[in-house]
Amino acid sequence: MLLDLHCHSTFSDGTLSPKQLVKKAKNLGIKMFSITDHDTINGQDEAIKFANKIGLKYIAGVEINAEFPTLMDVLGYNIDINNDYLRTILEIIYNKRIERNKLMINLLKKEGFKIDIEDLEGVSLNTIGRPHIARILLKKGYGTSVSQIIETYLTRGKKCYIERFKFSPKKTIQAIKKAGGIAVLAHPKKLRLSNIQLELLINELKDYGLDGVECFHYSSDPHYTNFLIDLTRKNGLLVTAGSDFHGSNKPYVSLGVYVENFVIQDTINYFVTNYYKKS
Template identity: 35%
Template sequence: MIDLHSHSTASDGADHPKDLLQLAYRRGVRALALTDHDTLTGLNEAAAEAKKLQMLFLYGVEIEINAPRGVFHLLGLNLDPSKGSGMYQLQQALEDQQNKREYRNQEITQTLNRLGLVCDYEEIRALAHDVVGRVHIARYLFQKGYVKSQQMAFDKYLATGRPAYIRKESFDLEHAIRLIHEAGGKAIIAHPLSLYQSWRVLEESFRSFDDLGIDGLEAYHSNCKVGESRRLVELAHKFDWIVTGGSDYHGAKYLSRKLGHATAGEKINPELLHPLLREDQRMFWEQIQQK
């Protein structure tokens, strides 16, 4: 099996990079992309573990893009660690973005304090192994008993339009595509339906994205229905794009997201891997499949 979209504790996943690789291997996954949100910090640890397990590992990242509505995430798949300058530029851009978001997180915490919810940012930071996000603030509010669930924290305080919401600054699409390409990767639209556009508008958007150099889209995802995936594949073919699939695994608590599985809980087709691979990786993948 393969999986081209997964997360670790380097962002908002539940498993450390090393543990994620071990878990994937036990579940039968033999090729995995780690695509943490706006960070590359878990990749080297994951790659080292993959080498021990004789798994094919794809360096990846998931970058948040500025969008007028919905959620626009861009996967950078199969980044090439030998592209020193490109990887460095990507790393620097992500770190700059994280610094801006660190300031935003502290603003959110200060707002919550003004609302009467006493919050200690250092305690919130301790809940995150690396990048602090709203999910960690929500978890903190739940643990402190301010809300009855993490979802309630979003619904009452953190979601768009709620009292402690502060807009997050994200990447410009063209800039993000360029960074991914210079790092040797493919720029793939993650879970396209999260853009919340009609099929007609979605096709128009894809046309503009194609002009900017998008390489493909994630047609198979844990939140997709079979018919939706079929329509996304058809759209990808219109633009001669790569089609990918991933579980978007964040940990065992997300019962609908299982490593190696995507749309309707079906296994991800290993054939989706080939357009992403460099020649040496293709040879290694053939060896793995022969075992």
């Protein structure tokens, strides 16, 4: 089965609009699709309406960064995009992002870069972060690539980096659950944990309401993917799959993930029972 439950639009750090993504997914033959923009659901209405129009099975989604020593992202699916609690949580994160961007730009200016907060206007429909700042600097003639600028100036430990505001994993998962959604741990490989550490973490996150693990992701090789599938099933959780497609911002990642039906069947059954029959 070709599906994709993890990708990003122009409402965060992708280069295709929600409508363009839905159309691309339909043309590729993707059977189940979700756009999971970083810390925002503002593109969901457009995606849902267009998916319904062209007959694509679409799951409303979001990706929220949670507090953790390294990178922890929690994916939320089947969420009520009008839920007040979730919207409040995301609004807080949005406002904290604006504060962070101002601080990073001030640090860049101290280092001699000619950049102002006004340069960020219009670069994204909602979520603005380091890739957008780096892209502006690149257009101004600084650096050799977006990744080079980020790694040199805007990464943890570098002069112009400011830590992001994040809620705890518990509060992040609870926000998804309060919006009627299911919570999934995104790309576990990026956590850089040992197998034992990851198992302990998943047991902890289960206590907060974790429902699944993203076992299929470009960061995982086949051996690690199989380990994740076994660990996820052992814990009675759902197996999910996502490309983490960002358009030209991640040119090495293609939309759509092939997964054998029996591996993802529990997830398919869940969404068929809890979503499609309601629509």
